[in-house]
Amino acid sequence: MTGGAEAVTATREVATHCPYCALQCGMTLRATPEGKTEVLARQFPTNRGGMCQKGWTSAELLDHPDRLLTPLVREDGALRPATWEEALDKIAGAIGRIQDEHGRDAVAVFGGGGLTNEKAYALGKFARVGLRTKNIDYNGRFCMSSAAAAGMKAFGVDRGLPFPLSDIGEADTLLLVGANVAETMPPFARYLTEQKQRGGTLIVIDPRLTTTARQATLHLQPTPGTDLALANALLHIVLSEGWIDKDYIAARTTGFADVRRTVASYWPARVERMTGVPVADLEAAARALASGGKTIILTARGAEQHAKGVDTVTAYINLALALGLPGRPGSGYGCLTGQGNGQGGREHGQKADQLPGYRKIDDPAARAHVAAVWGVDPDELPGPGVSAYELLDSLGTPGGPKAMLVFGSNPVVSAPRAAHIEERIRSLDLLVVSDFVLSETAALADVVLPTAQWAEEDGTMTNLEGRVLRRHALREPPPGVRTDLAVIAELASRLGTGDRFTTEPRAVFEELRRASAGGTADYAGVTWERVDAEDGVFWPCPSVDQPGTPRLFVDTFATPDGRARFLPVEHRPAAEEVDAEYPLYLTTGRVLAQYQSGAQTRRIGPLRKAAPNAFVEMHPDLAARLGVEHGDEVVVTSRRGQMRAPARLTETIRPDTVFAPFHWGGAARANSLTSDALDPTSRMPEFKVCAVKVELA
Numbered sequence: 001m002t003g004g005a006e007a008v009t010a011t012r013e014v015a016t017h018c019p020y021c022a023l024q025c026g027m028t029l030r031a032t033p034e035g036k037t038e039v040l041a042r043q044f045p046t047n048r049g050g051m052c053q054k055g056w057t058s059a060e061l062l063d064h065p066d067r068l069l070t071p072l073v074r075e076d077g078a079l080r081p082a083t084w085e086e087a088l089d090k091i092a093g094a095i096g097r098i099q100d101e102h103g104r105d106a107v108a109v110f111g112g113g114g115l116t117n118e119k120a121y122a123l124g125k126f127a128r129v130g131l132r133t134k135n136i137d138y139n140g141r142f143c144m145s146s147a148a149a150a151g152m153k154a155f156g157v158d159r160g161l162p163f164p165l166s167d168i169g170e171a172d173t174l175l176l177v178g179a180n181v182a183e184t185m186p187p188f189a190r191y192l193t194e195q196k197q198r199g200g201t202l203i204v205i206d207p208r209l210t211t212t213a214r215q216a217t218l219h220l221q222p223t224p225g226t227d228l229a230l231a232n233a234l235l236h237i238v239l240s241e242g243w244i245d246k247d248y249i250a251a252r253t254t255g256f257a258d259v260r261r262t263v264a265s266y267w268p269a270r271v272e273r274m275t276g277v278p279v280a281d282l283e284a285a286a287r288a289l290a291s292g293g294k295t296i297i298l299t300a301r302g303a304e305q306h307a308k309g310v311d312t313v314t315a316y317i318n319l320a321l322a323l324g325l326p327g328r329p330g331s332g333y334g335c336l337t338g339q340g341n342g343q344g345g346r347e348h349g350q351k352a353d354q355l356p357g358y359r360k361i362d363d364p365a366a367r368a369h370v371a372a373v374w375g376v377d378p379d380e381l382p383g384p385g386v387s388a389y390e391l392l393d394s395l396g397t398p399g400g401p402k403a404m405l406v407f408g409s410n411p412v413v414s415a416p417r418a419a420h421i422e423e424r425i426r427s428l429d430l431l432v433v434s435d436f437v438l439s440e441t442a443a444l445a446d447v448v449l450p451t452a453q454w455a456e457e458d459g460t461m462t463n464l465e466g467r468v469l470r471r472h473a474l475r476e477p478p479p480g481v482r483t484d485l486a487v488i489a490e491l492a493s494r495l496g497t498g499d500r501f502t503t504e505p506r507a508v509f510e511e512l513r514r515a516s517a518g519g520t521a522d523y524a525g526v527t528w529e530r531v532d533a534e535d536g537v538f539w540p541c542p543s544v545d546q547p548g549t550p551r552l553f554v555d556t557f558a559t560p561d562g563r564a565r566f567l568p569v570e571h572r573p574a575a576e577e578v579d580a581e582y583p584l585y586l587t588t589g590r591v592l593a594q595y596q597s598g599a600q601t602r603r604i605g606p607l608r609k610a611a612p613n614a615f616v617e618m619h620p621d622l623a624a625r626l627g628v629e630h631g632d633e634v635v636v637t638s639r640r641g642q643m644r645a646p647a648r649l650t651e652t653i654r655p656d657t658v659f660a661p662f663h664w665g666g667a668a669r670a671n672s673l674t675s676d677a678l679d680p681t682s683r684m685p686e687f688k689v690c691a692v693k694v695e696l697a
C-alpha cells in the first residue's frame with residue numbers, strides 16, 4: 001500500500017475499527033515513513049485480535065487508482081471533472097428549481113448503514129431542516145429492519161444483541177437462524193468454536209449446509225421461506241413436553257395464551273411436511289434448547305429477509321420467551337446486525353419514520369424535543385416518509401421525487417428488482433452520489449462528490465452489541481476530497497440553513513447526545529473520551545455518571561408495563577412460490593471475501609482473487625436434470641429479470657433451491673431476480689426467496 005495524503009515523517013498509528021461489518025473489529029492503522037498504510041489486528045472485546053481478509057486488506061482502497069479525487073458533473077451524457085464550487089452550485093440550483101416546481105418532497109435522500117452515527121444524524125437533520133423533505137430512508141431497511149420491528153413489538157426496544165458478545169461462547173445451547181457467521185464475520189466463529197469446546201450444542205437453521213452449518217451439532221435444512229413454521233413447531237414441542245418456564249411467563253410476559261393456541265396446530269409431523277425438516281431433528285432441537293442451561297437464540301438475514309420477516313423473528317422471540325431466556329444471565333434472544341453501523345444507522349434519523357434517539361417522527365413530544373435542539377419550529381418538521389424500496393420505486397413517477405441524494409449506498413446493485421429500480425433512478429432529473437469510488441449508482445449520477453474514507457475522518461459507530469465505538473482518523477483526506485459532513489454543511493449553506501450544520505464530527509456528536517437524550521437509544525452520557533477509555537459504551541447511557549447498559553432486560557422490558565409481549569404468528573407462503581414455469585427457489589446471500597454491493601471489496605486485489613465473480617450454486621442432481629456441468633455458464637430467470645453466471649455444483653444445497661451471491665452488478669446481478677414483496681410492518685423486501693428457472697446459457 002503506498003501513498004497517503006499527508007507527508008509522513010515518522011510512524012503514526014491510531015486505534016480504530018474495520019470499515020466493514022457490524023462486528024467492527026478493533027484494528028490499528030499505521031502510516032509509515034515509507035508512505036505505507038499498514039493494518040494490524042488489535043485486541044478488542046469483540047474480535048480479540050482476530051480479523052478477516054476484508055479487514056486485513058481494507059487500507060488498499062485508500063490510494064486505489066479507482067479512488068475519486070475530484071467532483072464529476074454530467075455534460076452531454078458523460079461525466080467530466082469539475083470544481084467543488086461548480087458541483088455544489090449545480091446541485092443547490094437544481095434542488096431549488098425542483099422544489100419550487102414540485103414541492104419540498106420532490107427531493108429525496110438515501111443513506112446507508114455504513115455511515116457513522118454523526119453522518120446518519122446529520123443526514124436526517126439535513127433532510128428535515130435543510131431540504132424540509134419527508135423523503136429520506138436508507139439501505140438498512142434491506143438488512144435489519146424486520147428484527148428491529150419485531151424487537152420493538154416484543155421488548156419495546158431494538159438493540160441487536162441485548163447482551164455482550166462474550167456471552168455467546170459461554171452458551172450451553174446456541175441456535176443460529178439464517179446466519180452464516182463463518183463467512184460474513186469470521187472472527188465471530190471463534191465464539192462458536194469456544195462454545196463447542198466447552199461441550200455446548202450448536203444448532204443451525206439454514207437451507208444450505210454453509211461453512212457455519214458444518215460446525216453445527218445439528219443442522220436443520222428447511223425449504224426457503226418456512227423458518228416461521230419451524231419456530232412454531234419447536235414451541236409446540238416445548239409446550240407439549242412441559243418444558244416452558246411457567247414462572248417467567250407469569251412474571252415477565254403478556255399474551256402467552258394466544259401464542260399457545262396458535263402453535264397448537266404446528267405439530268411436528270405437519271411441520272415436517274411444510275419444511276422438509278424431519279420430526280426427529282425438530283424434537284432434538286427443542287430438547288437441546290430446553291435443556292435448562294444457558295441458551296441463546298440468534299436470528300439474522302435468513303430469517304428476516306422475507307415478506308413475513310417480522311413474524312418469523314417474532315416466532316423465535318416467542319420461543320425464547322416461553323423458555324424464559326431474555327434477561328436471564330448468559331441466555332437470551334438477539335439479532336445479528338450486518339452493516340458496519342447497522343445499529344447506530346437506524347437510531348438517529350435517517351429512517352423515514354424516525355428522529356434521533358430512536359424517536360418516532362409522528363410523536364408530538366419527540367418532534368418538540370428534537371426541534372428545540374435543532375432550533376426550528378416543530379411544525380416545520382416534515383412527517384414520515386416511505387420505506388427504502390417504496391421510495392426508490394416512486395422516483396421519477398408523477399408525484400414521486402424528481403431528485404435524489406445518495407450517501408454511502410449503491411442501490412443499483414443492492415435493491416431488489418434491481419433492473420426496475422435502475423430504470424427509476426435513470427428517470428430522475430437530478431441524481432447526486434457521494435462516494436469514494438464510481439459505484440454502479442454513481443456511474444448514473446448527474447453529480448458525483450468524492451468523499452473521505454474511514455481512515456480519514458473521526459466519528460463513532462455502534463456495533464452489533466449496541467456498543468458505541470470510536471473511529472479515529474489516521475490521515476487527512478487527499479486533496480480534492482471532502483467529508484460527507486462537509487458536503488452536507490456546504491449544501492445546507494447554499495440552501496440557506498448553513499448556520500445549523502457543522503463539518504466537525506465531534507460537534508455533531510455533542511448535538512446528537514442532546515437530541516437523543518431521553519429517547520430509547522439514549523446517548524446523552526456517551527462521550528468520546530469515555531468511548532476511548534472504556535472500550536466503547538453500551539446505550540442506553542442517559543448520563544455521564546451512568547456506566548452504560550451492556551445487558552438489557554435483566555429486571556424489566558422497555559414496554560409500558562415492563563413485560564415482554566408474546567405475539568401469535570402464523571406461517572404463510574412466500575410471496576412468490578415455485579410453479580411449473582419457475583420451478584426452483586432462489587435464495588441470495590454473501591461470500592466471505594466480498595461485502596454488500598461489492599463497490600469497495602470488488603476493487604481490492606486479494607479479495608477479487610478470492611472471489612472473482614458471481615456464481616449460481618446448485619445441487620448435482622438438479623444440474624444433471626438441467627444438463628449443466630460445474631463451471632457451465634447458466635442463465636437464471638425470474639418474473640423480474642435475468643442473471644448470468646457460472647454454475648457451481650455442491651451437495652450442500654437442497655435440490656429444489658439455487659443460491660447466488662448479491663455482490664455483483666451488470667449481467668451477474670442477483671438482485672435483477674429478487675422479489676420486491678415487502679413485509680407489511682418493516683417494509684423489508686423478500687430477498688431470501690423467489691421463484692426462478694435455470695437454463696444453460
Ligand code: SF4
Pocket residue numbers: 018019020021022023024025047050051052053054055056184185186187188
Ligand atoms: S469485515 Fe467484519 S469480521 Fe471482517 S475484519 Fe471487518 S469487522 Fe471484522
